[in-house]
Amino acid sequence: MIIKEYRVILPMTVEEYQVAQLWSVAEASKNETGGGEGIEVLNNEPYTKTLENGTVESGQYTNKIYHFASRVPGFIRLFAPTGSLSAKEEAWNAYPSCRTEFTNPGYMKDNFQIVIQSYHADDVGESENVHNLTPKQLKDREVITIDIANDVVRSADYKPEFDPSKFTSQKAGRGPFGPNWIEHMRMQIMCAYKLVTVKFKWLGFQNRIEKFIHNQERRLFTNFHRQVVCWMDNYHGLTMVDIRRIEDEIKKECLNSTDFICFDQLSLIVLLQSLNTLSIILF
Template sequence: MLIKEFRVVLPLTVEEYQVGQLYAVAQTSRENTGGGEGVEVRKNEPFNNIPLLDGKYSKGQYTYKVYHLASKVPAFIRMLAPKGSLEIHEEAWNAYPYCKTVLTNPGYMKNNFRLVVETLHAPGFGELDNVHLLTSDLLKQREVIKIDIANDPIASGDYKAHEDPSKFKSEKTGRGPLVGCWEENANPVMTCYKLVTCEFKWFGLQNRVESFIMTQEKRLFTTFHRQVFCLLDQWHGMTMEDIRVLENQVQEELDRQRREGQVRGITAASD
């Protein structure tokens, strides 16, 4: 089992990020769905009385999605995995500013694969040490990795000039471009504390796959949050009611795109 905490600093308020994150998720789902692959939204509904983070949060929005991923994994997994097994089921409890996401593969791996992403969004530069209330033993296992959306290198295939924070300047807010030690002068500023726990029980492959998954998580967190910031002028000023309407529209689009068209979006970085 691997435990890593990724800390993503952003020039946003916690309230702004709630809207921006959901808007970007909708856009990303569109870009990665087509030709029989992508995101299938099965449930998107409110939840209540489910204790999260030691009971601090208990209500919010629940989503249940299935990711059809044949082209999204490295070749050595595709070769080993039976047909139909490359489906990841995602349950998410969004009790903002806290969110918990659990990914499993019930069709094949069953209890031998589990990826949990717990996120707390808070003001500041990522200086809080234990927002996830980990025990002393888990703290010893945890590795902290800070992500700089403007300066961290990304794969050439992931680069999009219009999603480069070092080049983007928001017309609505005046924020950006993010250059040099931009965090020192950022106002507002917040951090996404993303605790990732990965368990993949498969003799001979466990370490390799867990390491690969963590590498992909960092890659996704980096590219996604670059996108959130660079879409700022598109989502800034939207309300949560606007977001729910958008999500319903996107869900219909995803169902149609999965049945039609070609495979789209991000694939495994390397084989």
């Protein structure tokens, strides 16, 4: 099991990010989810629960099954073990926190799990234990800070229109984001703390696959949030009412579309949707 906490620093407040994330997820999901094909929504409902510290948490709960058989070549479907081409996702969104769990109960059962716990705070990534980890978990955790403007991205991922170091928001009056942008943005800055726990128990493959998944998650966190920043003029000034209207319009345009209540859900399905990733993880 590998535990890493990714700290994504962003030039906006936590309140602004709620709108920014939902608008961006709605936009990205049009291209990434295939219109919801092969997604079975079992539950999508409000929830309330009491946490270990005694506080009451309320939010939205979703429970989905992803069926991948239609997305892979026939020869893979022919030889794939029963239950290997589906995955279960559960998510609890109580912004500014969100927890998403991804498993494969039909084949790998307890030997495979990806958990993403997100917490969003109006700081610069200096809080050491926002997820209330135990001393052992803190010892096992590796912290990685993501600078969306200055971190190097793969040449295949680079798009000049999504380069925050070259972007200026006309509506918000922010950017471009140079080498010292974090120091200059103290009044409008936040951190998305994303704790990712990956378990893949398979003799001879565990360490390699767990590292692979983490590398892909870091890549997705970086690329998505570079887009979020550079899309700022599309959502700046919108309200949550506007966002729900946009989401409803997308559902009408894309039959069989599905709800993504936080980015972590979208990142996991994108991670597992590619043929290479799917083949490596489930076989």
